[in-house]
Amino acid sequence: MSKTLRTRCLQGCGALLLSLAGLALAEPRHAITLYDEPAKYPADFKHFDWVNPDAPKGGDLRLAGLGGFDSLNPFIPRGNAADQVGLIYDSLTYHSPDEPFTEYGLLAEKIEKAPDNSYVRFYLNPKARFHDGKPVTADDVVFTFETLVKHGDPMYRHYYADVAKVEAEDSQRVRFDFKHPGNRELPLILGQIQVLPKHWWENRKFSETSLEPPLGSGPYRIAKVSAGRSIRYERVKDWWGQDLPVNRGYYNFDSVTVDYYRDMSVSLEAFKAGQFDFNLEYSAKDWATGYQCPALEEGRIIKQALPNRNPTGMQGFAFNIRRPIFQDRRVREAIALLFDFEWANKQLFFGSYKRTSSFFENSEMASHQLPTEAELKILEPLRGKVPDEVFTQVFQPPVSDGSGIIREQKRRAYQLLTEAGFKIENDRMVGPDGKPLAFEFLTAQANLERVVLPFKRNLAELGIDLTIRRVDVSQYINRLRSRDFDMIPATWGQSNSPGNEQMEFWHSRSADSPGSRNFIGLRDPAIDALVESLIRADSRQSLIDHARALDRVLLWGHYVVPNYYVDSYRVAYWNHLQRPATPPKYDYGLMTWWRKPGTEPASQPAPSPTEPDAQ
Template sequence: MTRTRKASSLTSFFSALAIIATPLISPFSVAKEAMPTHGIAMHGETKYPAGFSHFDYVNPDAPKGGTLKMAVVANGFDSFNPFDIRGVAAAGISTYLYDTLLESSDDEPFSAYGLIAESLETPEDRSYVVFNIREQARFHDGEAITAEDVKFSFDTLTTKGHPFFRNYYADVSTVTVEGPRRIRFDFSDTSNRELPLILGQMPILPSHYWVDREFGKNGLNPPVGSGPYRIGNFEAGRSITYERAEDYWAKDLSVRKGRFNFDRITYDYYTDDTVALEAFKAGSFDFRLESSAKNWATAYTGQRFENGTIIKEAIEHHRPSGMQGFAFNTRRKVFSDPLVREALAYGFDFQWANKNLFFDQYTRTDSYFENSDLASSGLPTGRELEILEPYRDQLPEDVFTEEYQPPTTEGQQGLRENLRTAMELLKSAGYVIRDGKMVNGETGEPLAFEILLFQKSFERVVLPFKNNLGRLGIDVTVRLVDSNQYIQRLREFDFDMITQVFGQSDSPGNEQREYWHSSTVDAKGSRNYMGVNDPVIDELVSMVIQAPDREELVHRVRALDRVLLHHHYVIPHWHLRSDRVAYWNHLQRPAETPKNGIDLDNWWAKP
């Protein structure tokens, strides 16, 4: 990590049409009809059988009660709608307020089990999926969750919600309400095996609540949800408390046993991380996930840590680390040339930063799918080479001849040799030094850009990078803005360079469109921050989405990874194979940590 009702007059029409069409279905089609099942795996079989009692990584007897106090370092919130591109939603709202059709497990690559949906039906080719809604599923106001609510949610999210939903569910061709508690989704692309699972992730909204309200303009009026918590007290922009729903309809389901144990969960907002850290040590909140290596090495000391009042742990995880790095906005002319992007990477001295800033805690990242079997390495061979070969003339030659490795300063020459390499690359790109400045040899335009930040603590990483590039005559400006302005500028792609994390799962699929597909390059609010717009990458993304099995998925993802790396869209940073956490000792956690790492929703408070 990082772990979509409109009452339709067409419902009866679609039902009648299905009956009329039935005699025309071929025997082959009938054979593809599916039986109801309790869960679904992306590839292979699910780990948990029908009727399982609880996930292995929870404590099913965890006591309920207590308060979990959390901190958010940001400039507040102004919305209770996490699905709209406008505004900044309150922390936790999508997790605690809204249930989904299915619930994913944290100890499998990608499997999901019934939550709102009691069962699902999908054929071998996954050309459609049917969800059967539980009779007891309820919104917080007591209204039953129906198939019409599911259709309303899909229609609303894909037309009025964040652009992400339109891309994520782009291959859904028709949605048919087949009964009060039965809904069918048909797909235009029958090779997209992920669609039944990601539709299961869709948050279900109450159509009756929104019928007289404008979606996206509800502001801070608490909406009706169906999840384990309701919105309790809140202070606009400063704090919000979620209160556990005592009458929560799903509390006894196997996918909910041992989870969501706190009576109240409070988020307080801080504008400065240093202040938040001191507040944690003073007992103002209970849990902290530490992102700063310096803090981890120096700040978690004192009597409360020594006597066990506050517990400090580095908890190992086995999830993909994804990619964190300096991301180039290739929409900007200054970064349109891959040679320039490659050259600038030689100005970042990771080895120096790791030793002097990070206490040697990190490992350099060299894959978009780091810490997983999906990461590319060496030169392409076997099946991966077969995938890439048809595109040889459209790809950088290095894809086939050189293993991607980010620049290093290890060795006798160190940074000086790297800057010399950068100079040669820039010369090849048409740049020259004039009056001590790096300029375009033809236009005289200086090589200059801005790095946009919202975390002041990151300046200590960026400023040495800026200084190194300054030795090449490159003018770098560092601009620090508040979190709300930062979010708005990202949505508009109004930046030159940012530091960004591209999280990944063990089962990449439709979300890859949002990161790298040309269809999202001009979609405001998409996560295609770098402006990736390449026909080969488009085809590789489609191949990943259409992978028929796990083995083929691995080969296709590695091919995509390799091509992304050799286009130099980012300057890779680093990763850590553990979660650095500190928490007050009245919190307790399960004995088993799943492969995806810690999940506070499985923790509880001592009675």
């Protein structure tokens, strides 16, 4: 054999081996992970560790909603969808709440992704059925994807922007091909699609709100709707997926009922009266003092703070920088200096909160130290395009002594405003254009006003006029979608594996999308580049480095007035509910709870949704 022929044979064998290696990596699996690390649970697992697989079935879980609802379609940027409506749907995969980012098969019993993440293929479970008995097919998956992208919330277009093609290869196999290889998160995100029945939707208008109960394939179906007041879900007795390992120990209640209340103070009184069973508390004041009642003293109401190991993300007062008054970073920083967290925490929150100082708070992705060499390597090409402090300082919100006197913050705020061309005229802060520095704080939460009022007073002492505007939930949603606001209370929740959703939060292409979470109106090429590189991160450490780099740039842009967070779930429930001894690492696992056999609700059910005091 000649040297040339021998070389070609060796090259051919090498290519064949590489091809076979790729095929091995692309084998269908029961679960997929972000960086191809082994899933926690093997293919033959029986149930998750945090569930009680023998939990008794029965009873009603009664919950509270706030404001009301006018739609049963949670996928579109119109209307206010009913709480818990996701219970009627199954997704292709199940997201494990005990692992950073692992997806186990649900509607798809197997998942296959390319070694270079250029495609993902889902093998549907042949037993999967919609509630009308018709099988879930690959055509339903294709229909769902195309419908969400065309008619759904703009979020879907951002999430799925890198999908080049979706194809039903046969009735049980569907394949998604990507425009670019290397997007590790996209195969997992596509697995989270809640599949819609094509045969039910094809003669209905998906883009319009409706109170007609839709068809699903999930553990519950909608049994009763009272528009805006209550909704009741019933467990599907012959649900196709009840014996899957990912579902054992879940969905133990025969029904789930949500009654709506006008505000949280009314709902808390209803909870103490036994009109619903479980409450996730958001108010520090109510958690500290609002639950005092005989039922708590007698042990019939249980209060517990369960660990929350999730990133809490950012909660803050968001500037709409589409408004000319907020386009100068110095103005935003000056306004943020006048929020006195230490006083509020002491006087309003019973010392129960911590100050938020990261867009990835409560996680290893928070930029709480000076940038590492790896972070500087990411940031260096952006020098001159991002604030200089990004490279040399750790962002820290201002700290007061809690006395309510913030002279140093006011002095610094005045200096910043002066540098930006503002001056005091007739006790009002006036800009270079001669217009007073005045803006509106838009909210739908009555209990937030007590937090904003001290902020308003501090602003007023510097001649800045803040108007608090409270509107109903539907008005609030409409104004957010049309970007008709100056400042709002905003939250950007984060997962343990941030990825494509960052496009919807911060990227230029989401700035003008109605319904996107780019509330701020960011259009910054440097932030765009950081978001795109974060999505392409190829290891856990690289993801952390990129998240910290993005965090620094967002923080030093002073796009929000950072608020506060708590690193626990504050839950209260009546003692006829029971739960597994240990919740999953990243959730409190309400759908793994159950009602004690033989017990009755704490009191008579809440008033009928048709009666005025049901809200």
